[in-house]
Amino acid sequence: MTAPLPRSLDPAAGEILPGYLLRLAHRLAVAPLELGHLCGLTTGTVFPARHLVRLKDTQAQQVADVCRLHPAEAHALTLAGQAPGYTPLRIDYLGRHQSPVTMANDGWVLTAFSRYCPDCLSDTAHLPGGPVWQGSWRLPHTFLCERHNRLLAWQCPACRAPAFSNGYRSDGRWRPTQLIPAPAQRLHPARCRHRPGAGRVAACGQLLDQTGGPPLRPTPAMTHAHRRLAEAATAGAGREVASLGQRVSAQWFFNDVRATVSALLGSWPHPQNTLEAFGAMDALAPPEALHRTHPERSGELGDGRVARTFGHPPADTFLAATLMALTVAILDDSRGHHVLARLLSALPSTSTAHIRLRQHAPHCSPAMTEAIRGSVRLPRKSTGQPSLFPQPATHRGRLDPRTIPAVLPEHWAAPLDGLDAPRRQLRRDAAIRLVQMATGRSRRSAALYLGIPLGSLQSSTVTIRTWQKRPENAEAYQSALQRVAEMVMAEGQRNESGAPAG
Incomplete structure (x- = not known):
């Protein structure tokens, strides 16, 4: 076990792992890469960008032990921890399983660089270790700072490279992303870390907390859009x-x-x-x-x-x-x-x-x-008669089917109570659909998984499908199922975090 650092920092509001480690490394007068070795985030000369997305529990524990934090604080330093409603950061996205490496190279996560507000960097320069890089600046839908009423900057004013990036080659392709660019170099957190060449070429070093000109102001439509997107990204279960x-x-x-x-x-x-x-x-x-x-x-x-x-x-x-x-x-x-x-x-x-x-x-x-x-002509998944009101596996990898009973508890079924449907059959149908959302099983297979007799399955199927055919019922039911799934996942996360150590 690595010993805790003699000095550490409290994470600032909205801060994520790259900026936190950069501030802490500057305070300790060490290279960020050296701090990454101590925290167990890398063993070589590359600082993997996947840690920006999420941390394994063992990694979060080591970061917490070294930096004198609680594991929950370490998890909160990731994008997934700060934007629970932002779906491109989820393990199961658009029906595909994503690894942190995949997410770290997805343009909808935008981890190749960071937008930034020079005024925010200047305002937080007095903090121990230097200014704070906000986690929301890494998300593609974050484009303005409401506090300073300005569009975010995205390039270094000196070298014109995208800020907080590992840069790009002469042919225009991005270099492989890193959690912190130029991690072996000691630089103030507000300085540009882009290296115009390869090898041991020094980073640009330009101060990014200097505006270099009048800021671009957002239109009212831009401000409204930014608020709508930020509200959705932070939406809980x-x-x-x-x-x-x-x-x-x-x-x-x-x-x-x-x-x-x-x-x-x-x-x-x-x-x-x-x-x-x-x-x-x-x-x-x-x-x-x-x-x-x-x-x-x-x-x-x-x-x-x-x-x-x-x-x-x-x-x-x-x-x-x-x-x-x-x-x-x-x-x-x-x-x-x-x-x-x-x-x-x-x-x-x-x-x-x-x-x-x-x-x-x-x-x-x-x-x-x-x-x-x-x-757009949508593909059919199979030949023969199409399924009526099919249930896609929207929560594969996020919703544990083992936590779903054949009869939903009262507090889970609350989103269903506002629907004008037969109560008992709807709850049975909802349990089946939750298993389908979690596993991609057929309706029959999901019912058998829950131990529901085939006779009961047939009865609820006929009743609920008849109800779903009425105007707007199918849409309202799907919306309620999404809320139930979010509640089940949130309860599972609370149980895991509160479970005693074995």
């Missing part, structure tokens, strides 16, 4: 947000956001006329601004400034703010599904956006799924 006129889980909302971004970028320049008629452009930048994302994506600039794949917010803060404000305006409006239908109808059937929307549709809100279905 059972909380709902609005999307396309419905109350949905944060998971569905962010999947709707991703689908809308794909529709906007994939159908460009068609959105110009559609959105001008829609009225979403009134408080935003000229529609031509978004067109500037295309040469960056195609690599014509050759400087690696934009994230690695198509379909997510660009690195440039102004362009990202414009895109996300348009996205939220569509999802907020009662006519949003009509606007989406026009955008989707302009997508070529062989386009990347068209292909991705086919993959994402089953994981979006019911309203978004229907909008996509109207313009």
Whole structure:
């Protein structure tokens, strides 16, 4: 066991692991890489970026022991700990199992660099070890600082490289990301750590807490979008947000956001006329601004400034703010599904956006799924008669089927009580669907897993399917199931954290 450090730091509000270790290393006058070795986060010369996403319990314990923290404080220093409602950070996302390495290289997690507020860095410079890098700055939908009413910066004013990044090669490709760039070099936390070359080349070293010019101010639409996205990202179990006129889980909302971004970028320049008629452009930048994302994506600039794949917010803060404000305006409006239908109808059937929307549709809100279905031909999973009201495995890897009883406890069933459905059959059906959400089993297999007799399965199936066919019942039921699943997962996490050590 590694001995605790003689001195440590209390994490600041909103701080995440890279910034915390950088401040602590500066206070102790050691290289961040040396501190990473002590904390058990690396054994070589590379500082893996996957620790930014989440920590294993053993890793969190060692970080806590070395830095004199509680393990819960160590977990809270990760993006997953700070943004529980942000679905790209979940292990099971869009029906696929994600590893922390996969997430650390996903453009929707945006771990290749960090946006930042120079004023915030300046305001926290007096803290022990230096200024604080906020965790929310690493998320692609965070593009402004409301405290200072400014769009975040994203480049070093001296070398023009993306801030807090490991930089990019001469051909424009990103170098492999690291938890802390140039980890072997001792630098003040406010200084740019980008290295213009390879090997032992010194980092840029420019102070990033100096603005270098007047800040860009957000429009009201940008501020509104930022608040909506931040609210959803921090939403806990059972909380709902609005999307396309419905109350949905944060998971569905962010999947709707991703689908809308794909529709906007994939159908460009068609959105110009559609959105001008829609009225979403009134408080935003000229529609031509978004067109500037295309040469960056195609690599014509050759400087690696934009994230690695198509379909997510660009690195440039102004362009990202414009895109996300348009996205939220569509999802907020009662006519949003009509606007989406026009955008989707302009997508070529062989386009990347068209292909991705086919993959994402089953994981979006019911309203978004229907909008996509109207313009994009969705694949059928099997031949023969399609299942009526199928239940996708939306919570595989996050929801433990062993915790689900055949009869739901009263407090779990609370979200179902507001539905006008036969109470007993609905609770039995909900238990079956929770197992399907957790495992991907067929309905029959899930019922057998719970020990429900096939006769009871048939009875509840007939009753609940008849009820689901009535207008809006199916959507309301799915929304309630999402809340039940969040409650089950939250209770499981509390039980794990409160269990006595064996």
